[in-house]
Amino acid sequence: MKLVVENVSKSFDTKEIIKEASFSFERGKIYGLLGRNGAGKTTLFNCISKDQSIDAGSITIEEEGVSRVYLETEIGLVQATPVVPDFMTGYEFIKFFIDMNQHQMKNIRTPDSYLAKVGIEKEDRHRLLKDYSHGMKNKVQMIATMMIQPPILLLDEPLTSFDVVAAHQMKELILSLKEDSVVIFSTHILQLAQDLCDEIVLLHNGKLTGIPADQIHDESFENEVIALLSDEKEVDTDDH
Numbered sequence: 001m002k003l004v005v006e007n008v009s010k011s012f013d014t015k016e017i018i019k020e021a022s023f024s025f026e027r028g029k030i031y032g033l034l035g036r037n038g039a040g041k042t043t044l045f046n047c048i049s050k051d052q053s054i055d056a057g058s059i060t061i062e063e064e065g066v067s068r069v070y071l072e073t074e075i076g077l078v079q080a081t082p083v084v085p086d087f088m089t090g091y092e093f094i095k096f097f098i099d100m101n102q103h104q105m106k107n108i109r110t111p112d113s114y115l116a117k118v119g120i121e122k123e124d125r126h127r128l129l130k131d132y133s134h135g136m137k138n139k140v141q142m143i144a145t146m147m148i149q150p151p152i153l154l155l156d157e158p159l160t161s162f163d164v165v166a167a168h169q170m171k172e173l174i175l176s177l178k179e180d181s182v183v184i185f186s187t188h189i190l191q192l193a194q195d196l197c198d199e200i201v202l203l204h205n206g207k208l209t210g211i212p213a214d215q216i217h218d219e220s221f222e223n224e225v226i227a228l229l230s231d232e233k234e235v236d237t238d239d240h
């Protein structure tokens with residue numbers, strides 16, 4: 001199974017953010033999406049999740065050579081800023097999420113078991129989400145998305161708010177899901193991308209470009225990425 005982005009363009013007003021970008025993301029691999037601030041990573045995720053429409057091109061799932069449109073429920077998007085209902089407790093939210101999505105879940109477990117998996121302590125599980133820390137809200141959002149095991153999992157800057165132990169647990173969780181899913185996460189942390197990814201994809205000047213897997217662990221990798229993402233047009237011309 002592949003997620004195929006083909007000649008996708010997306011503008012806001014007159015500003016073209018994504019310009020005829022194409023890339024095929026395969027199941028069983030974790031992709032790290034790197035790009036400069038404002039490059040369009042979140043926009044691309046919103047287009048894949050159908051939260052935003054695309055102006056041109058297509059995004060499809062390809063199975064055994066046959067392309068098809070997909071449902072929004074096939075995409076799990078974990079946003080960089082957690083979006084959880086303030087008026088529910090962590091326990092109530094996870095229970096609600098299970099009730100809503102049980103038809104597409106395998107091996108359903110108890111809310112306590114899911115919350116324990118991301119390190120939400122027993123004494124916190126029945127507190128309102130509005131009183132959770134940013135990292136705790138992120139954990140709840142992450143497990144709510146992951147427990148459905150969507151075939152396409154999009155993680156927008158995950159792990160940045162997690163403590164070292166939680167980040168380690170989340171990495172393990174992401175790795176455990178890759179066999180059955182296409183996993184794409186955006187990050188500015190090169191080390192994280194190198195640790196976790198099978199492939200790195202750059203979003204630069206509106207285009208998607210893959211960096212071959214065998215180059216990710218080269219000593220020169222960081223300098224290569226910096227060079228690729230640096231815009232030579234930005235050379236200071238004040239002297240003229």
Ligand SMILES: Nc1ncnc2c1ncn2[C@@H]1O[C@H](COP(=O)(O)OP(=O)(O)OP(=O)(O)O)[C@@H](O)[C@H]1O
Nearest residue numbers: 012013015017035036037038039040041042043044
């Ligand atoms: N709803 C919107 N309306 C207008 N412009 C938008 C909208 N959403 C995003 N943009 C613009 O699109 C560009 C890409 O934004 P986006 O958030 O996708 O970048 P990003 O690569 O995720 O950035 P960062 O790494 O800083 O989080 C930016 O110039 C942003 O201002």
